[in-house]
Amino acid sequence: MRIVSILENQNIDKRIAITPEIAKKYIALGFQITLVEKYGEHLGFKDSDYKELGVEISTDETQILSKANIIIQLGLLSDENLSNLKENQTLIGVFNPYNNKEKIENLSKKNINVFSLEMLPRITRAQSMDILSSQANLAGYKTVIESFANFEKAIPMMMTAAGTIPAAKVLVVGAGVAGLQAIATAKRMGAIVFATDVRMASKEQVESLGGKFLTVEGSENLETEGGYAKEASEEFKKKQEDLLAETLKKIDIVICTALIPGKKAPLIIKGSMIDNMQSGSVIYDLAAVQGGNAEFTEVDKVVVKNGVKIMGETNILNKLPVSASNLYSKNVFNFVSNLYDKENNKININLEDEIIEKTLIK
Amino acid sequence: MRIVSILENQNIDKRIAITPEIAKKYIALGFQITLVEKYGEHLGFKDSDYKELGVEISTDETQILSKANIIIQLGLLSDENLSNLKENQTLIGVFNPYNNKEKIENLSKKNINVFSLEMLPRITRAQSMDILSSQANLAGYKTVIESFANFEKAIPMMMTAAGTIPAAKVLVVGAGVAGLQAIATAKRMGAIVFATDVRMASKEQVESLGGKFLTVEGSENLETEGGYAKEASEEFKKKQEDLLAETLKKIDIVICTALIPGKKAPLIIKGSMIDNMQSGSVIYDLAAVQGGNAEFTEVDKVVVKNGVKIMGETNILNKLPVSASNLYSKNVFNFVSNLYDKENNKININLEDEIIEKTLIK
Amino acid sequence: MSANLSAIFYLVSGVLFILALRGLSSPETSRQGNFFGILGMVIAITVTFLSVGSFSSGLIYVLIFLLVGGLIGAFIAYKIPMTAMPELVAGFHSLVGLSAVFVAISAFLNPEAFNLGSPGAIKLASLIEMSIGAAVGAITFSGSIIAFLKLQGIMSGSPITFKGQHFLNALLLFSILVLTYLLCSSQSSNFFWILIAVSFLIGFLLIIPIGGADMPVVISMLNSYSGWAAAGIGFTLENTALIITGALVGSSGAILSYIMCKGMNRSFFNVILGGFGATEQSASTGNKEQRPVKSGNAEDAAFLMKNASSVIIVPGYGMAVAQAQHALREMVDTLKKNDIKVTYAIHPVAGRMPGHMNVLLAEANVPYDEVFELEEINNDFANADVAFVIGANDVTNPIAKTDPQSPIYGMPVLDVEKCKSVLFVKRSLSPGYAGIDNELFYKDNTLMLFADAKKMTEDITKNL
Amino acid sequence: MSANLSAIFYLVSGVLFILALRGLSSPETSRQGNFFGILGMVIAITVTFLSVGSFSSGLIYVLIFLLVGGLIGAFIAYKIPMTAMPELVAGFHSLVGLSAVFVAISAFLNPEAFNLGSPGAIKLASLIEMSIGAAVGAITFSGSIIAFLKLQGIMSGSPITFKGQHFLNALLLFSILVLTYLLCSSQSSNFFWILIAVSFLIGFLLIIPIGGADMPVVISMLNSYSGWAAAGIGFTLENTALIITGALVGSSGAILSYIMCKGMNRSFFNVILGGFGATEQSASTGNKEQRPVKSGNAEDAAFLMKNASSVIIVPGYGMAVAQAQHALREMVDTLKKNDIKVTYAIHPVAGRMPGHMNVLLAEANVPYDEVFELEEINNDFANADVAFVIGANDVTNPIAKTDPQSPIYGMPVLDVEKCKSVLFVKRSLSPGYAGIDNELFYKDNTLMLFADAKKMTEDITKNL
Amino acid sequence: MEIDPFIFRLSIFILSIFIGYYVVWSVTPSLHTPLMSVTNAISSVIIVGAIIAGLAGSTENVFTISNILGFLAISLAAINIFGGFLVTQRMLQMYKKKKKDK
Amino acid sequence: MEIDPFIFRLSIFILSIFIGYYVVWSVTPSLHTPLMSVTNAISSVIIVGAIIAGLAGSTENVFTISNILGFLAISLAAINIFGGFLVTQRMLQMYKKKKKDK
Ligand SMILES: NC(=O)c1ccc[n+]([C@@H]2O[C@H](COP(=O)([O-])OP(=O)(O)OC[C@H]3O[C@@H](n4cnc5c(N)ncnc54)[C@H](OP(=O)(O)O)[C@@H]3O)[C@@H](O)[C@H]2O)c1
Ligand SMILES: NC(=O)c1ccc[n+]([C@@H]2O[C@H](COP(=O)([O-])OP(=O)(O)OC[C@H]3O[C@@H](n4cnc5c(N)ncnc54)[C@H](OP(=O)(O)O)[C@@H]3O)[C@@H](O)[C@H]2O)c1
């Protein structure tokens, strides 16, 4: 069984899918590995590091792919490379099947097993393969670091002989995995952190990290109707918006992480709210690619509105590629281990297994 | 009495010397103020904000300077502007008199009072005017934020389902004001922080912030000879270097802040040490302008040696201009208050006052 | 032996008993305390022999019975498993009760021997004292028997209640008074026998409505009764040792049951009156079947940890909710001061976000080298004395290893149950994120500490 | 009144005295306790009047003297400033001692009235008891007088020692035994007078070598003596109330002085034997002139803060060195639970780097709205009850406002001294960064808490 | 002027109650179980009464009902005394071992 | 079989010592000063002896030395009783006030 991986388009993604640490684990399980040359060099993993472990390094992408049983990537391969894939090969990565429907259908037709890992069910057993969690977690962290770096004031409170610098106020919109890590990171730095989410369960979670949850008056009535706030009345939404607008006036940094799986990101920070924000504030929109939670978000651009910097990137993890690759490759390894039938040395596509069933794209 | 200030060369310095908050204080003391137009706009202080307080805004720099009794700046004025200054005007700022000897001598000849604030004596009473402390403090903070933003891994320890990210190890060289703030900031973020300094008193200070002081074996003998370690023997220095080299092998981020007043910064991180550092590590050299504490430091460039990024900027505070300006202008205000004889509405150059005596450049 | 001398010796033995109880104020002095108790008893018995003076041939029988009883007692003491302590104490109580009854009867039948007058003309005071001794003794006896049976599982542990129970009890207690009055006025032995019979009945009725969980309180209460019985007999026999000891045991038992109720957060009167407690309990249980858990307080936890040589801390989401990280650090510092090795075991998904626990522990300045991930530390549980699970639940649930049906099947879990003792700090028995019950709560080596994590940790620190 | 009835009443008053002391276990019940004490006293006195029976014309004098004494007592109680409590108690003790002596003499002179035999033929036991009562009473009297004089400052507070002091004391104590023996065997009143005289001398000698600082312990010890004296007289008069109360006061006083010694970290025997303590003290002082400071322990600090309605915390570099921020937060939480308003006052240059304190307080999760900078809070000190200065020094030094020569002249400082009380937590009297002495340490409203900041804060929390 | 000894006994009784009260409060909770078994053992000081009962009466007939009851009471109390003290000893021994372990 | 009342008194004495011991340990340290003044007040129950002394002897001559000493002792003890209890009351009042303040 041969596992291979080639480099992504470096403009889009600097992450890699197999770190030396994980390569070692594959080999221990009995796999052969081939990687393209300079696979990890930009992250400080030298080809020699891989070779020492017994990994084959090759220059020819086509040849690499042709030998492969399993191909592990982050995003889809280039069209050319895709067309070279053969029957019974297995392709693992994050392929966004909604947007790349056609390409993937072609592969399926060729009897290529395509596993797209963002489809993993969020069951406990799949936690160790959950690339969404592992990457969102890092994204949440990095967003805070980036926005702090772009903020022209200091974050923590400092009472000094030359006057007091007040603690910066950070608002985290959406308290999922990324949001929670953002809260934690901002809090560590000494910021005063507020957070908002539609899931009521997140209030406790936010508070467990020392954040303040923006609770809408009258929200108690809502909670009884069921944990989720989706079914919120118009009146409630109005109240929530008012609260947000009011809060934003004193907020220095906004971290947007609100997403709805499979849909466009909800628009939460309206233009009128931004108008009322202090000049010099920063909005970092992690949801930029899905449309953004803030009104003027543009991907990979810094939009300045009324003195407020609104930022968002395609892939913030490009700024944290080493950690991101470490976790990603570990996730994939766990996934492959689950897929692999060691006794018979073959990929065992057991559709009874929810994990395999949900990720396999048919 | 009229106080004026014009913009610095924006390429070198984005800070300003009079914020609206401080303008108000000057006016309350009975001063008039004139500023150049768009003086604080880049920092979010609008001209209208100043005007509301009674500040005069003017477009003509020459005119502004000619009306002035006191001119408050950060760095020296352009040569042209300098030549326009007149007798009995007072110029306050940070003028680096060692490097700008000639220019300042010219001014003195013209009977212009030049006060260079980095010459302030470090006495308790001068603490509120101590621009070195206030700016170094912010620099220490920002250096950490910048180096974290440039580090390709996550800083805090995270034990997750996809594996553990170990806590990053940070070494702070020089535990003065900037160094201590750097220690505090890195520690907050969850890094494991080491620090080194030649002043033995700094050990306790480092530990008071949760950092680990690199103690050289046999240092106990040294301490008895007097608080400072300058008089250290060669043998001791050798030991210290070995310890540092050993430590650096596992360090992810190095923050250099070691300075010796009025001298070139000491070279502490030797090339051989950098060779042994892990690829992907970051060295941020705050001492870059004074020559740097690391071997390959170049001002305003990112030098990559053996996978280690070595960075250093002329003025890191350009990335934190709002906070820096707030503190700077407050410092200067305190200095001016001390200088100003309210009853007689004049500048009172009382050479008995250590603060005035030391800062006045003759 | 002169009456004065023996009185002094009785006083001495009373004082020794006081010292015996006092010794228990700390584990160090406790064994010394027990020794004082034994000494006091030896003195009391010896003095009695010497002061009776008339060494009838009965002496030999006395010695024989003493020996037989002693042997039986010693045998039981050595054979009984430590876990059966509560039953044992209950059983022993019944004996004290019964012997009080026997002594009272004996005195009633042969008052001359005790200097109480002659049959049919017993001194009034003595008659009253005697009745009290006999009645309380009988109540102690039958009550202890029931407690014993309940604890042994021979009788169902669940409360047995019926309508009018309290009324009946009150009636019977009142009848005791009446019977005593009649006895005193008529000196007729019949009333004495009825009195004793009714007392047996009362003991029985008092204990059956009390649930198994409250038995420790009951035992302590019966202990108290046996003390009062002894005191009653003491007055009859004009014996200082019996009076002192009886009063001592009587009041200490009563206070102890009060303290225990407080510790269990139960109302003393509800427990003692019985039945009331039961309804309350069943209400909170709902109709869900509830398995018994061992629950303790901060003192128990502190005791366990103080005597451990290594402790592993397992933090979970509850620690984050309670923001107990600082308090936890404080507790660990105190443990370390006592030379106890403490490490933290972090499960990869503890909390609600990756690295949740790390954030909090770093905030509390926990050194990184004390923090271990699951794989590093999972084998250490078997060698550790105590696992201190604070607000974690799912991440310790062994069902993940055994039941493929369980939603968390396949998740690696921390093997806390391999520790000698497991302490679980949480507010209730409610499940964690995964919504499933945790088998560990019901294990023998688990002690549940029901409280907010911060509060509990602080309390434990206070007790260390 | 029959002897039995009065005995019962005496018992009741004894029990009431026990309850009086028990009431002091918490401030809530303390006033009730005092009431029990008064009640017990009223009962004891009334019963005595009733039981003496023979209402001689002396009764009127008794009442007059009672009234006069009562008025004087009440007057003193109302006039005395609260700060003079120690002197007052010492003074009162002397009275008890003296009255014990008087009663003993009275009984010796007129034994028939007390049922003790006739003059020259007093019962042996009574004679011994009487001697004990008189001797202890006399010691109490003269000892208390000395203590009173020392505390009032009439006599120098410093220990007065001379060679052979301990030997002399031992000799005198031994002579008491001899005198008692002689008295018993000869019934000669002379020995009785000598006995009393020697006892007065002993009291005097016992107290003079004890330093002023140890006086509270001494007072409690004298309290104990007065109890024993009362018990001695109680035996003489065969009075249960006196015996119970005497023993109660005697043992409680002894234990209290032991507890106080422990609290002050002094050896009980050193204090009681006197003189030893003194040498130790002077050694530690060295030869440097040292001004007196009031130093306290965690309990004192806890007590002050518990009774405050607002507390301002002033952290400084020492808090950072001790890493006491978490412990401090814990303490503040506890204070807030007691409804005490707590705020933090941050001096701009507290610590060793700008914002030093903020970093640490944020780490301990102190809410930002409780943290104030100097200008915001400096006026609040005047209205606060307690300033808790933890490891800060220079930033509170008022010399910056007054002495232009001082290196810190001109620096704004926190006006902590305006608080009702100032607590300084630091390890010693050594100066801070600026290297100058701080006047505040020696102020009247300052209490120094010498310890590591973390340790002390934890201890205070325990005592809250 | 003679006081009935009963009153003294009553005093003793009442004072002992106080002692019992205080003694228990000062016992550490972890020793509550040993406390129970010690008090249990102590309360069988009733054996004093049993011995008197057993030896009471004429020297000839030692088997009056009264005596027999006494004998039985002796046995019962003896079980308690030996059992109680020994079991306490065992329990306390356990505490000691634990301490030494570390 | 009669027991000397002295023995009873001794018992009472000893038991009271125990109570004194325990009672003090349970007093909160902040109340140690009131404790001292209360015990001081209580110890002047010696007034009982003083009254007996004052009233002792023949009804005619109430001024035997013995009586006079009694009278003096009464005064001294009375000072103590009133002074002690009242001053305690004042101290405790202070505690109460402080509590209320907030
Ligand atoms: N780490 C992640 O990224 C992540 C993300 C999402 C979900 N999860 C899931 O979260 C779970 C984590 O396991 P866990 O053991 O940490 O938590 P858990 O299983 O959710 O258990 C937490 C326990 O803490 C107790 N608790 C809550 N508040 C408390 C308080 N104030 N004081 C004391 N106890 C308190 C609760 O019991 P009481 O109510 O009885 O007090 C609860 O049983 C796993 O099931 C994991 O799959 C993890
Ligand atoms: N903030 C800045 O930027 C900066 C920079 C440099 C210098 N300074 C100077 O530093 C000073 C700051 O004032 P400050 O009041 O914060 O500090 P300070 O005046 O230096 O006093 C600190 C006190 O803490 C005590 N201490 C040290 N370790 C302790 C421990 N473990 N437990 C308890 N107490 C401990 C010391 O007394 P013991 O030894 O008796 O315990 C010392 O007196 C000012 O003079 C300021 O000018 C400030």
Ligand SMILES: NC(=O)c1ccc[n+]([C@@H]2O[C@H](COP(=O)([O-])OP(=O)(O)OC[C@H]3O[C@@H](n4cnc5c(N)ncnc54)[C@H](O)[C@@H]3O)[C@@H](O)[C@H]2O)c1
């Ligand atoms: N069981 C597991 O193993 C497991 C693993 C990872 C995550 N989770 C849970 O899944 C949940 C979602 O995590 P995620 O980060 O992947 O979610 P996500 O990335 O899809 O969304 C991020 C957050 O945005 C919030 N959001 C959506 N619309 C919003 C709006 N209009 N306003 C404000 N907030 C809005 C969502 O509620 C969510 O919390 C979390 O509760 C997380 O704990 C569970």
Ligand SMILES: NC(=O)c1ccc[n+]([C@@H]2O[C@H](COP(=O)([O-])OP(=O)(O)OC[C@H]3O[C@@H](n4cnc5c(N)ncnc54)[C@H](O)[C@@H]3O)[C@@H](O)[C@H]2O)c1
């Ligand atoms: N009294 C006051 O009011 C006041 C105000 C500010 C600062 N200070 C003190 O002044 C001192 C210096 O502060 P600074 O930040 O201005 O100093 P700095 O900027 O001149 O130097 C920074 C640090 O580098 C260290 N250093 C120099 N050579 C080194 C070498 N070879 N290796 C390692 N470290 C080396 C110095 O000891 C110093 O700690 C600090 O102790 C600070 O607390 C006092």
